[in-house]
Amino acid sequence: MPAKWTAEIVGGMHLNGITAKELAKALGYHPKYVSAVLNGHREPKNAEKVFKEALEKIISQKRVR
Numbered sequence: 001m002p003a004k005w006t007a008e009i010v011g012g013m014h015l016n017g018i019t020a021k022e023l024a025k026a027l028g029y030h031p032k033y034v035s036a037v038l039n040g041h042r043e044p045k046n047a048e049k050v051f052k053e054a055l056e057k058i059i060s061q062k063r064v065r
Contacts, residue, residue: 002040005048026054
C-alpha cells in the first residue's frame with residue numbers, strides 16, 4: 001500500500017499540471033521508477049523528502065514563468 005505522502009505528491013502534481021515525466025526528470029530518475037515509488041512498490045530511503053523537494057522546485061519554477 002502506498003504511503004500517505006505519495007498521495008500528497010500525486011495530488012500536488014495534479015493540482016499544478018505536473019506530469020510524472022516532469023517529476024522524474026527533476027529527480028533524475030526513470031519514469032517507471034517514479035511510478036513504482038508513488039504506487040508503493042518501492043520504498044527508498046529519504047524518498048518523501050526528495051520527492052517533495054523536487055515537486056516544490058517544479059512548482060516554484062512554473063510560478064516564475
